[in-house]
Amino acid sequence: xxxxxxxxxxxxxxxxxxxxxxxxxxxxxxxxxxxxxxxxxxxxxxxxxxxxxxxxxxxxxxxxxxxxxxxxxxxxxxxxxxxxxxxxxxxxxxxxxxxxxxxxxxxxxxxxxxxxxxxxxxxxxxxxxxxxxxxxxxxxxxxxxxxxxxxxxxxxxxxxxxxxxxxxxxxxxxxxxxxxxxxxxxxxxxxxxxxxxxxxxxxxxxxxxxxxx
Amino acid sequence: xxxxxxxxxxxxxxxxxxxxxxxxxxxxxxxxxxxxxxxxxxxxxxxxxxxxxxxxxxxxxxxxxxxxxxxxxxxxxxxxxxxxxxxxxxxxxxxxxxxxxxxxxxxxxxxxxxxxxxxxxxxxxxxxxxxxxxxxxxxxxxxxxxxxxxxxxxxxxxxxxxxxxxxxxxxxxxxxxxxxxxxxxxxxxxxxxxxxxxxxxxxxxxxxxxxxx
Numbered sequence: 208x209x210x211x212x213x214x215x216x217x218x219x220x221x222x223x224x225x226x227x228x229x230x231x232x233x234x235x236x237x238x239x240x241x242x243x244x245x246x247x248x249x250x251x252x253x254x255x256x257x258x259x260x261x262x263x264x265x266x267x268x269x270x271x272x273x274x275x276x277x278x279x280x281x282x283x284x285x286x287x288x289x290x291x292x293x294x295x296x297x298x299x300x301x302x303x304x305x306x307x308x309x310x311x312x313x314x315x316x317x318x319x320x321x322x323x324x325x326x327x328x329x330x331x332x333x334x335x336x337x338x339x340x341x342x343x344x345x346x347x348x349x350x351x352x353x354x355x356x357x358x359x360x361x362x363x364x365x366x367x368x369x370x371x372x373x374x375x376x377x378x379x380x381x382x383x384x385x386x387x388x389x390x391x392x393x394x395x396x397x398x399x400x401x402x403x404x405x406x407x408x409x410x411x412x413x414x415x416x417x418x419x420x
Numbered sequence: 421x422x423x424x425x426x427x428x429x430x431x432x433x434x435x436x437x438x439x440x441x442x443x444x445x446x447x448x449x450x451x452x453x454x455x456x457x458x459x460x461x462x463x464x465x466x467x468x469x470x471x472x473x474x475x476x477x478x479x480x481x482x483x484x485x486x487x488x489x490x491x492x493x494x495x496x497x498x499x500x501x502x503x504x505x506x507x508x509x510x511x512x513x514x515x516x517x518x519x520x521x522x523x524x525x526x527x528x529x530x531x532x533x534x535x536x537x538x539x540x541x542x543x544x545x546x547x548x549x550x551x552x553x554x555x556x557x558x559x560x561x562x563x564x565x566x567x568x569x570x571x572x573x574x575x576x577x578x579x580x581x582x583x584x585x586x587x588x589x590x591x592x593x594x595x596x597x598x599x600x601x602x603x604x605x606x607x608x609x610x611x612x613x614x615x616x617x618x619x620x621x622x623x624x625x626x627x628x629x630x631x632x633x
Contacts, residue, residue, distance in 0.1 A: 213520045215513060216490045222475035225468045229453050238514060240442050244472055245479060245488065252476040255438045256469035259457055262435035263465040266458060275458065277429045300428060301451060307426045 219245075271342070273335040274318045275300050283307075283315055290314045292346070295360040296339065296376060298322050298369075302362065314360070317342065322363065323372040331375060340379045347383045354384035361389045432458075484555070486548040487531045488513050496520075496528055503527045505559070508573040509552065509589060511535050511582075515575065527573070530555065535576065536585040544588060553592045560596045567597035574602045 214220035219241060227237035244252050268274065269281035272294075276282070283289060283303075293314025297303055298321060306312050319334040331337075339359075347354040359380060363369035377387055393411035394403055403411070427433035432454060440450035457465050481487065482494035485507075489495070496502060496516075506527025510516055511534060519525050532547040544550075552572075560567040572593060576582035590600055606624035607616055616624070 213517060215494055215496065215516060216479060216488050218471075218475045218479045218490055219488055219513075221471040225471035228464075228468070230456055231449070231452075236444070238517075239444075241472070241475060242488075242513065243443055245476060247476070249476055251441075253473055255441070256473045258431075258434040258438035259454070260466055260469045262431045262454060263458060263460070263462055266429060266431045275429050275432055275455075277431055281428055283428065300432070300455065303428060304426060304451075 268318075272316045272318055273320060273338060274303055274316060288313070292356050293358045293360065294339075294342070295362050297362050298364065306362065314358075319363075319372070322368045323375060324368045334372075336376060336379065339376065343380045343383050343385055347385060355386055357383075357385040359385055359387050361387065363389075365392060482531075485529045485531055486533060486551060487516055487529060501526070505569050506571045506573065507552075507555070508575050510575050511577065519575065527571075532576075532585070535581045536588060537581045547585075549589060549592065552589065556593045556596050556598055560598060568599055570596075570598040572598055572600050574600065576602075578605060 214223070219238075222241040222244070223234065223237045226232060226240050227234050229237075232240070244255070247255075265277075266275050267277065267279060269276040269284055270279055271284040272281060274281045274283070278285070284291075290313055294317050295306065295312060295314055296317045296319060297306070298319055300318060303316050303318065306316075317335065317339045319336065319339075321329050321334050323329060323331060323334070343357065343359065346352060346357050359376075361373040361376060363373050373389060381387060391414065392407065393414060394400070394407060400408065427436070432451075435454040435457070436447065436450045439445060439453050440447050442450075445453070457468070460468075478490075479488050480490065480492060482489040482497055483492055484497040485494060487494045487496070491498070497504075503526055507530050508519065508525060508527055509530045509532060510519070511532055513531060516529050516531060519529075530548065530552045532549065532552075534542050534547050536542060536544060536547070556570065556572065559565060559570050572589075574586040574589060576586050586602060594600060604627065605620065606627060607613070607620065613621065
């Protein structure tokens with residue numbers, strides 16, 4: 208089946224092109240979504256568009272951790288119950304939300320805004336690595352500071368880009384004497400040994416832990 | 421993996437909820453799309469939102485065929501080279517575009533705006549069937565009209581709803597003496613006999629055509 212190309216309406220064509228510019232939304236889906244919106248009450252469509260424009264125009268980035276935020280300092284960085292000496296370095300805000308949902312982490316974050324990827328043309332200067340280094344430097348520069356009390360958790364993905372970025376950051380901050388850790392790798396809960404990839408299974412064995420019944 | 425639920429920003433949450441209200445867009449995709457839009461130039465995001473709002477606010481429906489249109493009468497109905505006596509009845513504008521893309525059809529259309537579906541709560545009065553009947557009545561009511569010159573093609577889907585709708589329309593217009601046809605059913609080009617369903621293969625056999633080498 209050919210993808211529809213002749214639009215009966217310029218307005219429809221414009222809307223389909225706009226929606227189709229979103230990543231992962233094909234022309235056919237874009238048309239389906241445009242026709243869906245056309246059937247909704249005008250008020251709803253205005254609200255839909257307004258929420259998106261407002262996000263783009265008004266969202267800020269936390270000046271400490273660079274996470275998207277409604278205020279100058281985000282709700283996590285300004286939460287006094289969180290440990291400001293434990294910094295979890297993540298690629299983006301989705302990762303923050305995933306970790307927050309576990310309810311297992313009580314430190315703060317640093318959002319890189321991406322990952323080093325020569326193929327995608329993303330270098331260290333495109334990310335917030337410099338501000339992370341500055342942040343760690345400040346935390347360890349006062350005479351009273353005890354660097355080993357500061358922990359930086361490199362919570363990046365386990366692929367080549369993630370490992371590269373982790374290594375790059377490690378080299379930048381290791382001189383400050385802070386502890387640097389990374390996420391535990393191994394079999395997921397419920398994972399079947401038979402279907403685990405060799406690398407993961409290998410790490411699960413070498414990183415084996417005392418059995419706690 | 422749990423779906424992220426704690427949003428670091430109310431603006432982000434609003435945008436995700438708006439995008440997630442689209443059919444077929446889950447919460448996770450909505451978040452991904454919202455973060456994508458956040459990275460785009462402000463101008464692009466405003467254009468994106470504007471195209472959608474403009475579509476909803478300014479799109480009209482052709483007063484003859486009920487297709488979405490920028491003018492009172494759509495570009496197909498106002499095209500003098502098309503045959504106004506051949507009316508192809510389709511469910512929606514996507515079907516119009518699909519048929520137009522074949523380049524094989526030179527008549528006009530009638531867009532129902534849906535299909536009769538008791539399960540979805542869609543009855544004949546929710547569709548543009550009355551205006552189709554009126555259209556056919558007008559075409560055949562003048563003393564000079566020759567009803568058999570008018571052809572109505574029921575180009576609806578081959579499922580129960582499509583068949584029901586076709587039958588309903590057929591009963592409404594058969595009294596005017598016009599020709600009523602439906603799409604040819606059979607094996608698609610390139611289809612493998614082995615994998616064709618029985619109904620389609622059955623229709624391919626009973627509706628067999630002279631071999632034209």
